[in-house]
Structure formats: structure tokens, C-alpha cells
Amino acid sequence: MIDIKMLRKDPEAFKVALRNRGYDEKMIDEILKIDEEWRKLTSEINSLRAKRNEISKKVAAAKREKRDEEASKLIEEGKKIGDLIKKLEEDQRKLEEKQREILLRIPNIPHESVPVGEDETYNVEVRRWGEPTKFDFEPKAHWDIGPDLNLLDIERAGKLSGSRFVLLYDKLAKLERALINFMLDLHTKEHGYKEVWVPHLVKRETMTWSGQLPKFEEEAYNTKKDDLFLIPTAEVPLVNLHAGEILSEDDLPLKYVAYSPCYRREAGSYGKDVRGMIRNHQFDKVELVWYTKPERSYEDLETLVSHAEEVLKRLKIPYRVVLLSTGDMGFTASKTYDIEVWLPSYNNYKEISSCSNTEAFQSRRSKTRFRRKDGKVENVHLLNGSGLAVGRTLVAILENYQQPDGSVKIPEALVPYTGFEVIP
RNA sequence: GGAGGCGUAGCCUAAUUGGCUAAGGCGUCGGUCUUGAAAACCGAUGGGGUGAACGCCCCGUGUGGGUUCGAGUCCCACCGCCUCCGCCA
Structure with missing residues (x-):
């Protein structure tokens, strides 16, 4: 499997490598597109999770101090965020699956000392x-x-x-x-x-x-x-x-x-x-x-x-x-x-x-x-x-x-x- | 195949009835101290997102699901290991 981080840095190098091997370089653009979506979604999920973690802490504090009304309000809020996270995570999982499918079919990148040729x-x-x-x-x-x-x-x-x-x-x-x-x-x-x-x-x-x-x-x-x-x-x-x-x-x-x-x-x-x-x-x-x-x-x-x-x-x-x-x-x-x-x-x-x-x-x-x-x-x-x-x-x-x-x-x-x- | 038990970080080991940052030890690396080393002390030691950077945030307790505002802890499935039974070269 190729390194996705390297791919982000220098997609052109990967395209050349695929071309030299006789593979379709389109795969690279597909991966990058999915990757971009994935990163956007991941950031979103991350900040939602941060918010949920914060609420959980507040719930614990409220319960400890017997502020039951506040606690149940927070729980309600947390529930909503939780549902949203679950939905986004499902999307994220699908993206990851799609990306992995392509990634597993991309061959290794030839070393610079390898002669270039089609056969x-x-x-x-x-x-x-x-x-x-x-x-x-x-x-x-x-x-x-x-x-x-x-x-x-x-x-x-x-x-x-x-x-x-x-x-x-x-x-x-x-x-x-x-x-x-x-x-x-x-x-x-x-x-x-x-x-x-x-x-x-x-x-x-x-x-x-x-x-x-x-x-x-x-x-x-x-x-x-x-x-x-x-x-x-x-x-x-x-x-x-x-x-x-x-x-x-x-x-x-x-x-x-x-x-x-x-x-x-x-x-x-x-x-x-x-x-x-x-x-x-x-x-x-x-x-x-x-x-x-x-x-x-x-x-x-x-x-x-x-x-x-x-x-x-x-x-x-x-x-x-x-x-x-x-x-x-x-x-x-x-x-x-x-x-x-x-x-x-x-x-x-x-x-x-x-x-x-x-x-x-x-x-x-x-x-x-x-x-x-x-x-x-x-x-x-x-x-x-x-x-x-x-x-x-x-x-x-x-x-x-x-x-x-x-x-x-x-x-x-x-x-x-x-x-x-x-x-x- | 049947019954039971177990799985926590590089390694070893904890974690009340679910609740603040998975505690502690060893090892390794860096630093302080030293002529040098040891000891001692301080820090680091899984993955990811974001950012020029200091940093901020998320995930990670065999794997994948579920319950819950919140899971190492509860439930289900799978994988692996151990003990006993059965079968077997």
C-alpha cells in the first residue's frame, strides 16, 4: 500500500510512477478527491466530539452537585450531538472503505534506479x-x-x-x-x-x-x-x-x-x-x-x-x-x-x-x-x-x-x- | 466440536456500583548534574486532523458492532491464547 501522506505531498510523482508501470493514473485523482472529503468530514466530527466530551464532563459535575434539572438539559443536548456524530461517522466509514478499495489496488512506486519501460x-x-x-x-x-x-x-x-x-x-x-x-x-x-x-x-x-x-x-x-x-x-x-x-x-x-x-x-x-x-x-x-x-x-x-x-x-x-x-x-x-x-x-x-x-x-x-x-x-x-x-x-x-x-x-x-x- | 477462563501501552502490572487526564513500575531516548560514567531528578516514548510555528483537538484497553449524555468497565459477534472433555496422525 502506498503512503497516503506522501501522495498528498506529491501526487504528480505517483502519477508518473503509475504511468511508467502501465497503470491508469486516474486512481490518484480519485483517491485525492476522497481524501479531501474525508479530511473535511473528520475535522467536523472531531469538533463535535470535543463538544460532546465537554458536555459529558458537565453532566458529571451537575450530577455530583445535585443540579438534576441542569443535568437532564445537558443530557438532552448531548444526545442530539451524539446522533449527529453517528450519522457523520457512517459517511466517514463509507469514504474510508471506498478509499481503501482503491488504495489496495495501487501498485508500489518504482525506485529511481529502475529502468523505465513498458515491458x-x-x-x-x-x-x-x-x-x-x-x-x-x-x-x-x-x-x-x-x-x-x-x-x-x-x-x-x-x-x-x-x-x-x-x-x-x-x-x-x-x-x-x-x-x-x-x-x-x-x-x-x-x-x-x-x-x-x-x-x-x-x-x-x-x-x-x-x-x-x-x-x-x-x-x-x-x-x-x-x-x-x-x-x-x-x-x-x-x-x-x-x-x-x-x-x-x-x-x-x-x-x-x-x-x-x-x-x-x-x-x-x-x-x-x-x-x-x-x-x-x-x-x-x-x-x-x-x-x-x-x-x-x-x-x-x-x-x-x-x-x-x-x-x-x-x-x-x-x-x-x-x-x-x-x-x-x-x-x-x-x-x-x-x-x-x-x-x-x-x-x-x-x-x-x-x-x-x-x-x-x-x-x-x-x-x-x-x-x-x-x-x-x-x-x-x-x-x-x-x-x-x-x-x-x-x-x-x-x-x-x-x-x-x-x-x-x-x-x-x-x-x-x-x-x-x-x-x- | 463441548465447558470454563483470559486479552490494558515496547514489556510488566492497576483502575469503587460506568464519570474529570488509563495510575504505577521497567525498558528506551533526550536533558540537568559530572572530567567521564553511574545514581538522582526533569521530560519524551501509539495513530490521526488542523496550523508557518508554540499549540489546539480527536481517536486508541485483541477486532467489529451495540447500550449510554458518557464504556477498560455492561451486552452481542468474531479473532487469539490458556485449562478441562471429546476426536485424532
């Missing part, structure tokens, strides 16, 4: 690591490698759950598990994250605070009976961990890592990445989240990205880092780096991690704040990033480590976790 063609490649893998044979795509080894079963998954699901067997199942443990160990032991095991079902508010709702309800799986949502990423529980709390400045930054499955309906992505296990309704991910102070959040974002990159470096898989343009960024982000891994089947780089600074966009919604040494209370900045998407990492290993005979080598760093060096 991904304006993204900027920041760096590359390694070279695209070369083969002296015709490399296969993972949707062939897996089934050829009888370890990836898309057909039976379809029977069980429909399209965009997979089954993994034997060494491939174990590879998935090994990757999760490898990533969690790396981030907890070497990068200083605290491991969290999170609920996979969360309340509607939780989804709203992290920015998934109300705008993206179509994207989420919902259990109708209890109105709980399957998490699309562990980011959702992690960034809401301290909702409503006031943290101590000394506690920051807080760094959390969580493994969880992610559930996404992928509505509107028909025809996109239909083959294999690149875009599934369910996939595993190890997620990194930082709670940090505003003055250092952009520096911390760079650190977070480097932590995610380290996974690929250890696995020796070529990748590049891309700075997303205003038109390609997610709803909650002020700035986002994608890490893209080399996939021979795409003959291109493919997103495997997305690392964002959401500044106070999420923490304003969830009321997650911290107290500075001088007593001032402020919203924390929240960063999130995949470290990494496990399914796509598995795909990257299959495709980049495939051998001419159809087998797949296991990256050296992973062997302690798999217990084998080659598949099958």
Missing part, C-alpha cells in the same frame, strides 16, 4: 556468470530426459491432478529433496538466515497484507469453506510473521529462510511454458525474506541477490542477473532483480529467482514497524527473494549436466546431499 524488453542485464553450456551432442530438454529415464512422470500426474503437475521417482525425487536441504543449509549456516517452517494455508488478511489480494484472487487456490488460501510462495507467511508488532531497532535486520511448496493457479498463462515442469501449479521453493531499516534496504537487496546467486555458483550452473523495468515488475516491488538460469531447451536464460525490495509497501498493510533509538516508530522495509525455485533448479541440472548416454551428472556440491554422483 521486459526494457529490462537491463546487470551481469553474467559462466558461459552457456556447450554440448558435443544434441542436448535434450528435461521433458525428454526425465521420462526417458523413467523418473519424471507427467502422464500419471495428469491422471491424478490435471495438467501442470508432475510426479518424480527414485533419484529424481531424492534430487529434489537434496536441493532443498542444500539450499537451506547454505542460507542458514553461511548466510545467517533463521529457518522457518511455515503454514501452507493462510487467512484472507494474510494474503491481503502481503499484496496478493485483492488484485490477484484469480491466481490463488482458495478453500471455500474456511476462506483459507494455499500460499503461492513462503513469502506470504514470512513477511506477515511480525504483523502488528513493533520490533526493536537492534533486532534488525531479521533474515528468514523457509522451504515450502508453492501453489499457483497460473490463470492467464495458457500456452506459456506448457511442456515439462517449468510452470506447474505446485512447485517447491526456498524463500529468503529480510526485515530491515529503510536507510539500508537497497544495500541489503544486493546482498540478498548475492545469496541467491551463490546457490547457482556452487552448483556451477550458468546464469545472469537482470534488473526489471517498471513495466515488468511485480505489484508489490519497488525494485526487482531476476536471476535467470541457462536452459538448453529454451536456448536462453529462464527466471529461477526474483528478488525484490518492497520498501514499506507490505509493512504498511501488515503494520509491521520498528522503534528507533530515539523512540520514533517507523515501518520496516521488507525484501524477498527466491533462493531458489527448487523445481527449476532441478530442471537446470538435468539439462546442463546431461551426458551423451542420457544419464545426468550430479553437481559436486550436491553429492553429499544425494549420496550418488550420477542419475540413474
Whole structure:
């Protein structure tokens, strides 16, 4: 959620931001109009309440001194004011509701360092690591490698759950598990994250605070009976961990890592990445989240990205880092780096991690704040990033480590976790 | 699912039968004092409106309603926590 006080000060900046993101800037004027009405009404209500409080005091005094007639006159007067207040409060409530509805659908404001552009063609490649893998044979795509080894079963998954699901067997199942443990160990032991095991079902508010709702309800799986949502990423529980709390400045930054499955309906992505296990309704991910102070959040974002990159470096898989343009960024982000891994089947780089600074966009919604040494209370900045998407990492290993005979080598760093060096 | 209890500020704890400003303690920050520190003392320590500013005013006792001139206090619903019972991997 954007900051209404900032909006009052500089509406033009917000309009530019919305335009750059491809949103309708009309929303800003609507908000301002409602805000003006709201402030007028609020002042009116305030002074009425002041008058009522005064009368209440007089009633108490009159009763104490047994001036019953005066008291009942005052009570009569108070009653009238009370009724008026109630009526105005109803109007005020309606205005607030209307404003909140719009406010919740306004995306975050891009940071000044973000390239302006309407789509991904304006993204900027920041760096590359390694070279695209070369083969002296015709490399296969993972949707062939897996089934050829009888370890990836898309057909039976379809029977069980429909399209965009997979089954993994034997060494491939174990590879998935090994990757999760490898990533969690790396981030907890070497990068200083605290491991969290999170609920996979969360309340509607939780989804709203992290920015998934109300705008993206179509994207989420919902259990109708209890109105709980399957998490699309562990980011959702992690960034809401301290909702409503006031943290101590000394506690920051807080760094959390969580493994969880992610559930996404992928509505509107028909025809996109239909083959294999690149875009599934369910996939595993190890997620990194930082709670940090505003003055250092952009520096911390760079650190977070480097932590995610380290996974690929250890696995020796070529990748590049891309700075997303205003038109390609997610709803909650002020700035986002994608890490893209080399996939021979795409003959291109493919997103495997997305690392964002959401500044106070999420923490304003969830009321997650911290107290500075001088007593001032402020919203924390929240960063999130995949470290990494496990399914796509598995795909990257299959495709980049495939051998001419159809087998797949296991990256050296992973062997302690798999217990084998080659598949099958 | 059933019965009961609880929810007060960053934390801990009070508040006659509804009535003046939610008392007090701890912590934190600032100040006085000091060579420096501690102690002591003074002040600040949730949100909002208005104003150039000193300030003025409103809201805030888990959340949302209700009763009342007036609610921490009374009523209803919900959420969360605890105890007991039932069910359960």
C-alpha cells in the first residue's frame, strides 16, 4: 500500500510512477478527491466530539452537585450531538472503505534506479556468470530426459491432478529433496538466515497484507469453506510473521529462510511454458525474506541477490542477473532483480529467482514497524527473494549436466546431499 | 466440536456500583548534574486532523458492532491464547 501522506505531498510523482508501470493514473485523482472529503468530514466530527466530551464532563459535575434539572438539559443536548456524530461517522466509514478499495489496488512506486519501460524488453542485464553450456551432442530438454529415464512422470500426474503437475521417482525425487536441504543449509549456516517452517494455508488478511489480494484472487487456490488460501510462495507467511508488532531497532535486520511448496493457479498463462515442469501449479521453493531499516534496504537487496546467486555458483550452473523495468515488475516491488538460469531447451536464460525490495509497501498493510533509538516508530522495509525455485533448479541440472548416454551428472556440491554422483 | 477462563501501552502490572487526564513500575531516548560514567531528578516514548510555528483537538484497553449524555468497565459477534472433555496422525 502506498503512503497516503506522501501522495498528498506529491501526487504528480505517483502519477508518473503509475504511468511508467502501465497503470491508469486516474486512481490518484480519485483517491485525492476522497481524501479531501474525508479530511473535511473528520475535522467536523472531531469538533463535535470535543463538544460532546465537554458536555459529558458537565453532566458529571451537575450530577455530583445535585443540579438534576441542569443535568437532564445537558443530557438532552448531548444526545442530539451524539446522533449527529453517528450519522457523520457512517459517511466517514463509507469514504474510508471506498478509499481503501482503491488504495489496495495501487501498485508500489518504482525506485529511481529502475529502468523505465513498458515491458521486459526494457529490462537491463546487470551481469553474467559462466558461459552457456556447450554440448558435443544434441542436448535434450528435461521433458525428454526425465521420462526417458523413467523418473519424471507427467502422464500419471495428469491422471491424478490435471495438467501442470508432475510426479518424480527414485533419484529424481531424492534430487529434489537434496536441493532443498542444500539450499537451506547454505542460507542458514553461511548466510545467517533463521529457518522457518511455515503454514501452507493462510487467512484472507494474510494474503491481503502481503499484496496478493485483492488484485490477484484469480491466481490463488482458495478453500471455500474456511476462506483459507494455499500460499503461492513462503513469502506470504514470512513477511506477515511480525504483523502488528513493533520490533526493536537492534533486532534488525531479521533474515528468514523457509522451504515450502508453492501453489499457483497460473490463470492467464495458457500456452506459456506448457511442456515439462517449468510452470506447474505446485512447485517447491526456498524463500529468503529480510526485515530491515529503510536507510539500508537497497544495500541489503544486493546482498540478498548475492545469496541467491551463490546457490547457482556452487552448483556451477550458468546464469545472469537482470534488473526489471517498471513495466515488468511485480505489484508489490519497488525494485526487482531476476536471476535467470541457462536452459538448453529454451536456448536462453529462464527466471529461477526474483528478488525484490518492497520498501514499506507490505509493512504498511501488515503494520509491521520498528522503534528507533530515539523512540520514533517507523515501518520496516521488507525484501524477498527466491533462493531458489527448487523445481527449476532441478530442471537446470538435468539439462546442463546431461551426458551423451542420457544419464545426468550430479553437481559436486550436491553429492553429499544425494549420496550418488550420477542419475540413474 | 463441548465447558470454563483470559486479552490494558515496547514489556510488566492497576483502575469503587460506568464519570474529570488509563495510575504505577521497567525498558528506551533526550536533558540537568559530572572530567567521564553511574545514581538522582526533569521530560519524551501509539495513530490521526488542523496550523508557518508554540499549540489546539480527536481517536486508541485483541477486532467489529451495540447500550449510554458518557464504556477498560455492561451486552452481542468474531479473532487469539490458556485449562478441562471429546476426536485424532
